[in-house]
Amino acid sequence: MSKVKVKKYSNFWERNRKSNGYLLRKTVLGWGISICRFILLFGMCFLILQPIFNKISVSFMQETDLYDPTVVSIPQNFTTENYKMAAKVMNYSKGLVNSLVISLTIAIVQITAATLAGYGFARFKFPFKNFWFACVIMGILIPPQVISTSLFLSFRFFDIFGIFKAVTGSAINLRGSVLPYYLLSATCMGLKNGLYIYMIRQFFRNIPKELEEAAYVDGCGTLKTFVKIMLPDAKPILTSCFLFSFVWQWTDGFYSDMFLGNKVLVSTALTRIVDTLGVIISKYSSVQTQVSVAYANCILSTGTLMIILPLIILYLFAQRGFVESLSSSGIKM
Amino acid sequence: MKRQKNKLAGLQKRKAISGYLFVAPFIVGFLMFMVRPFFNSLYMSFCKVNTGAGEFSMNWAGMFNYNYIFKVDPDYSRLLIEEISRMCIYSVAIMVFSFFVALILNQKFKGRALVRAVFFLPVILASGVMLGLEENNSLMSNLQATVQTSVEGISVTGALQEVLRTAGVGVKAYEKVFEVIDNIYDVAISSGIQIIIFLSGLQTISSSMYEAADIEGCTKWESLWKITFPMVSSLFLVNWIYTIIDFCMRSDNKVIDKIQDTMKMNLDYDFASAMSWVYFLIVIAIVGISSLIISRRVYYYE
Numbered sequence: 275m276s277k278v279k280v281k282k283y284s285n286f287w288e289r290n291r292k293s294n295g296y297l298l299r300k301t302v303l304g305w306g307i308s309i310c311r312f313i314l315l316f317g318m319c320f321l322i323l324q325p326i327f328n329k330i331s332v333s334f335m336q337e338t339d340l341y342d343p344t345v346v347s348i349p350q351n352f353t354t355e356n357y358k359m360a361a362k363v364m365n366y367s368k369g370l371v372n373s374l375v376i377s378l379t380i381a382i383v384q385i386t387a388a389t390l391a392g393y394g395f396a397r398f399k400f401p402f403k404n405f406w407f408a409c410v411i412m413g414i415l416i417p418p419q420v421i422s423t424s425l426f427l428s429f430r431f432f433d434i435f436g437i438f439k440a441v442t443g444s445a446i447n448l449r450g451s452v453l454p455y456y457l458l459s460a461t462c463m464g465l466k467n468g469l470y471i472y473m474i475r476q477f478f479r480n481i482p483k484e485l486e487e488a489a490y491v492d493g494c495g496t497l498k499t500f501v502k503i504m505l506p507d508a509k510p511i512l513t514s515c516f517l518f519s520f521v522w523q524w525t526d527g528f529y530s531d532m533f534l535g536n537k538v539l540v541s542t543a544l545t546r547i548v549d550t551l552g553v554i555i556s557k558y559s560s561v562q563t564q565v566s567v568a569y570a571n572c573i574l575s576t577g578t579l580m581i582i583l584p585l586i587i588l589y590l591f592a593q594r595g596f597v598e599s600l601s602s603s604g605i606k607m
Numbered sequence: 608m609k610r611q612k613n614k615l616a617g618l619q620k621r622k623a624i625s626g627y628l629f630v631a632p633f634i635v636g637f638l639m640f641m642v643r644p645f646f647n648s649l650y651m652s653f654c655k656v657n658t659g660a661g662e663f664s665m666n667w668a669g670m671f672n673y674n675y676i677f678k679v680d681p682d683y684s685r686l687l688i689e690e691i692s693r694m695c696i697y698s699v700a701i702m703v704f705s706f707f708v709a710l711i712l713n714q715k716f717k718g719r720a721l722v723r724a725v726f727f728l729p730v731i732l733a734s735g736v737m738l739g740l741e742e743n744n745s746l747m748s749n750l751q752a753t754v755q756t757s758v759e760g761i762s763v764t765g766a767l768q769e770v771l772r773t774a775g776v777g778v779k780a781y782e783k784v785f786e787v788i789d790n791i792y793d794v795a796i797s798s799g800i801q802i803i804i805f806l807s808g809l810q811t812i813s814s815s816m817y818e819a820a821d822i823e824g825c826t827k828w829e830s831l832w833k834i835t836f837p838m839v840s841s842l843f844l845v846n847w848i849y850t851i852i853d854f855c856m857r858s859d860n861k862v863i864d865k866i867q868d869t870m871k872m873n874l875d876y877d878f879a880s881a882m883s884w885v886y887f888l889i890v891i892a893i894v895g896i897s898s899l900i901i902s903r904r905v906y907y908y909e
């Protein structure tokens with residue numbers, strides 16, 4: 275025992291000589307690799323984070339600082355005026371509440387439907403199962419833009435087998451209401467819904483069959499087994515899908531623009547922020563003025579920060595939920 | 608005996624029915640909001656669509672829309688070619704980058720969790736409308752153009768580019784590589800999910816394989832090609848398809864912008880359908896052919 279200990283703590287150079295220089299080479303190589311790795315990763319992390327830092331520093335600057343070449347990243351005249359302006363331009367408080375409600379409810383509806391479908395695909399044998407699952411893959415592959423034209427019109431003149439037309443004389447116009455989007459989400463056709471079905475199915479497939487069979491033997495029905503046995507097991511993947519659904523809905527522009535166009539949402543407000551800013555500025559000053567590029571950019575940065583702030587907070591707390599369960603679910607073809 | 612068989616068939620039937628019930632929302636949605644609009648928009652792309660107050664009508668027009676978008680529309684064919692070539696180059700770049708980063712992140716070092724969190728951040732922050740926000744309005748794009756011309760000669764990679772260019776080997780190929788390197792930020796922020804998928808694959812490879820290879824005298828480089836590569840090759844397929852699909856849905860995709868504008872500003876539903884169908888067919892063809900080629904080389908370890 276003591277002999278081993280002595281060997282372990284003996285002189286580095288002595289040990290190196292004994293191994294014919296192998297130890298030195300190995301240590302130097304190891305250090306070299308970790309230094310290279312550090313530089314590389316630091317650079318890439320900086321690359322990803324730099325725009326955010328830049329936006330933070332710009333958002334606290336007064337307009338004079340933006341033109342001052344001596345001010346680079348630390349504002350000379352510290353101000354929170356930009357935040358007030360951006361909030362006003364984006365109608366922030368209303369948009370925040372709307373976005374929160376819509377994202378939450380849509381995420382719940384989407385994940386409920388996707389869980390049901392994913393469980394069905396993973397655990398039951400029924401005719402044409404492979405065909406329907408191929409349809410799920412098709413749903414992922416077909417970009418929503420292809421069907422958007424037709425979908426747009428079909429909700430403009432919405433009708434189920436001509437029932438409404440027979441009763442009221444014309445098809446109902448669902449455009450401008452939020453109903454179509456909830457309908458889409460509830461039937462697994464919303465934003466990236468196929469992906470959630472796929473992920474949840476993949477997870478359920480890995481749960482041992484004996485668990486389910488034991489429940490059946492003990493007299494659990496299909497629904498009860500699903501709710502009491504399977505759902506608690508699937509918590510990590512469901513959280514992960516829920517978070518993704520929430521976040522992607524929060525920042526989504528395409529569906530929001532198409533179906534929720536007249537609702538004040540933070541994501542759609544952000545895309546229009548510069549134009550709205552111009553309108554507001556020219557309303558205050560009687561003369562026709564144009565917003566300077568620097569100031570518009572500053573407000574844009576501030577607005578972006580205000581929108582991603584809730585997401586960053588969410589990410590800080592639920593980072594494990596985002597990453598870990600996704601990597602453990604074992605996505606395979 | 609016969610009775611028991613019947614009972615089994617009954618159980619199977621019950622299970623099949625409950626299976627269908629679980630999947631029912633999806634089937635309904637797929638038929639109503641995917642299949643129907645899908646063929647409807649195909650039909651619409653061959654028609655002249657008139658929208659009036661409260662009604663719309665479609666008249667068969669043959670190939671008129673397709674002729675129009677390629678021959679009359681000034682932007683569409685140019686944008687299409689630009690976007691498709693950009694998609695191919697960037698998808699390859701994203702695959703290489705994400706595989707490389709996943710390899711690094713799979714090693715053990717201090718602060719790994721932090722680095723992983725940072726690399727995954729863009730999945731959340733650079734999704735949806737956040738992408739291409741700076742170029743989305745006319746003010747910014749003008750500014751960007753002037754900035755680009757004024758800093759042309761002073762970029763860090765510029766000198767290197769000059770050296771390689773004067774060497775005169777495969778100038779065109781280098782240009783594309785430079786373009787990707789200049790836009791490495793774009794590549795980095797769109798490869799979050801791919802990194803995670805690769806990482807999950809790398810973690811399933813048992814370390815005993817590497818140990819065995821090490822004892823047999825394999826270098827690290829060899830075991831990368833002989834062990835790591837085949838073991839994650841199926842994930843290359845998944846990632847490749849995901850990358851292309853993701854690229855199609857990005858909000859800074861100019862073809863999509865064009866389609867949206869045609870549909871919502873000009874209310875030309877027919878042209879928009881034709882445009883999106885051409886785009887879709889090209890993308891599907893690329894996905895199909897490339898995944899066929901990749902799947903030939905995929906090695907399934909079971």
